[in-house]
Amino acid sequence: MTQIIEISTQYQLANISALVRAGRLGEPKERRILVVANNSFAPELTPAADAMPGSAGLLADFDAVVDWNATIWPNHPKAFGISGERAPIMERALRREWDIDDDEQLELIVESLPSHPAGALTQIFATADISVHSDGLMSYGPIRNPLTLPQWQRLKSIYYTDLLPGITPRQLAEHDPNRVVLPTDELAGVIDEMAAEVVDELASAHLDAPIEGSALVLGQYLAQLDLITAEEELDLHLQMLDVVKAAGLTTVIFKPHPTSARTTTGPLRRRSEELGLDFVLADVPLLAEIVVSATRPELVVSCFSTGLATAKGLYGCETAAVGTTKLLDALAPYQNSNRIPLTIIDALHSGRYSLPGTLAEAGPSSRVDAGSGAATGAGSDGAKNLNPLIDAVTYCMQSDSASYLRQNAIDFLEGAVGGPDMKYFKRKRLTKLDLPGQQEIPLHRKTLSAAKQRLVLKAKRTQHVLKDYGITVDPSKLRKNG
Template sequence: MTRIFALHSAYGLATVAAAIDEGLLEPRPGRVSRGGAGGDRVLVPFVSARVPELVTGIAADPALAALRTRFDRIEDLDALLGPLHPSGWEPEAGDLPLLERLFTRAWNLDADDLELFVQSPQVAPARTLMSLFPRAKITIVGDGLMTYSPMRVPLDHAVRSRIIRVLHADVVPGVAPLAGGPVAASVPVPVAAFGRVLDETDLGEPLLDTAGHPLDDGAPTAIVLGQYLSALGLLTPREEIALQRELIDRAAVAGPARIIFKPHPAAPPLQTDAVRERALSHGVEFAVYRGPLAAEQLARRVDARAVVAAFSTALPTVQALRGTTIASAGASMLLRRLRPYENSNRVPLAIVDALTREDSPYVDPARLQLLVDAVGYAMQPEIAGHLRERAELLLRDLTTGERERYFAPERLRDLRLPGAPAESAARRMLRSAGGTGRMEELRLTAIGARRRAGRAWRVIRGR
């Protein structure tokens, strides 16, 4: 069997590498690859960034060289599609059989003995590849907390029926992701194995801030991660600066001698200046790190006392890996701001909020799973329709304040879920009934009555 791993992120690549090391991808008869009897492993890397020329992809990143050795060969999707961007690769359905033959020949595949591993299955190129190889079994590879959200678009039955599992780093222990549900099996990668793979990405280069000063000198340190939420339209630039300052305040609670700020690569310098002033006001040293290390590895190298962010996947990851204290700010406000309600960031936000709240009622993984299931259903009631009973179970048990923290009242009303606000008479008149609005239903009923009366009158008059 040939296994194709179409991946675009270091996180996804590390997840697969750890799964291979742990033997979670069942062995196949035939040739022995690095990591065991795994058939022919083909890494198909691509760059999903809007401007690929400004990004070092997983095929070329020197920090990922050790991870790439888990595969027997590499077939660069960017090189094959260029100059077409992978995210724009959406061929016509009639072209797929021809493309299947061309790709099968180019990559030396047996299309009848194939397994496909993809990230972000809702969009190209993953969605295209799943349709391109119509007989391949499919595994979804998790890419952080977004994997815990339900699918945001429905997949064709011919594709959906071939999704057999969701492979994900177990950074929220005891909680299963909703992607691929309800039939796909959840395959958690042990966090210890995932951590060992992440350690391989640290090349041991000097850890320096932007001024050239060493950061791994043993000083008590907290880390603040920037996410550039204003670029997503979630906050205004002014609001984001205020949020970054609040994150600094949360980091200062850990009592560090130094706060390291790891800004989003695209964030403007104004944000960094604002958080520097806030850190200095707490009387702590401030440093900016723009190096290649992922947040998880940065936290390990400096032995961070705390890691603080809005809702970064790094938060539950560092907590699961090392027991590091984590904190967030603005999560409840961002949950209210997200539009539309179906926004896939909603579940990551809810998870981080639940994990970092004081006296959180979601410490028990089973309770957190119930929250994830309920929010997932409210987001995608058709795709995640199997979770309605779970949503009702949670909502019947929540206080008003707790319910409003995670669920918009109008959403509860539209889905007729427990805790929904009372419906006004005008809204009842306008509410859909069997696909037709109530006002329209009454209008059609009146028209029908008039027509029946007219026919009866004509019969009486002998016409």
């Protein structure tokens, strides 16, 4: 058995290495080929996951490492698919190039299906078992497009990191795959090893040791996703500094998102000085989790970054979310894959929700709403189970593939109408799906217009005339012009 494992980010690489070392990907005798896809907009200018600082020690967990971009050049991994006629030819070529016998059984372990590059590999290796490795909070929601018949018939397992204890990812749940859980301590061990490997890079940015009284602010690139304006995004980051000051901490470690513009750094530095906070810029090509491992901040602040969940789940950091209510209103369309991460982060920092099994010991995280600047403590007194909310939002996002959750959604919404949880839903969406909380249909729209009434009357008259001649016609099939 040969496992072909496809990844596109360093965080995915860390998760896969942790799965391998924990024995959750099978016996050590399995041959493992790591296929690295660089999905960035300009892969020529951005290092691939295996070339990033901290990755070298993880590559020893694989028998071979393949550059997928070079394999399919000059195509981009996100755009490269293959026809059914050509797929067997490419499979034969890749088996020869990767030293795989023609009759050897394969298992594909890929990232998000059905999009490329994962989709292309399932097309090429058309008889291989398929497993999906999930990283981050998006795995707790549905996929955007349904799997093809050949894909879901071969779907075997989902591998995911237990960032939300007691919550089972809804990703591909409609196909009932085997779910393999990676405990967070297994991943934390890999992250710590990566941090040790890049100690020189961390030292050059003064990040190689714990920083007392510090908070890590994780930047996001919301303006570049057209979710908010650049001015609103800057204001959001400035509010994050206010949260740090309010927490009584003395140092801000700001890590901008790798793909974001660096125009916010200057204003954030000046604002930190005004607040009397030391400012440390972590503009290093390293995972946020590596920075957390090395600096051990007391607080991690962002909007809805997965880094909030990993900082808390791997290292027990307190967390705060800023501006989530504003983003919930702005995010479009409703099916946007960011909706589940945003919903989870907002709910867990709202004071109204907690994870199953942690309702009694949840930490005092907080959320700050953009515009209001008012912190809301997230103590666990009276907190509700997060699962029903995720079920309801998942169904509203993808009602076809998540049809099994319809009654769950109805039950949740019946109790939510008129309350604060309605911010997680759009009334137009609820109306389309005929769910509690939908818009009231205006009276004038409940009756047919005069013109439509005349058409109905004309159709009925035509039916009577035809009936006189012994001809029966279904009125619905009559042409509108009679």
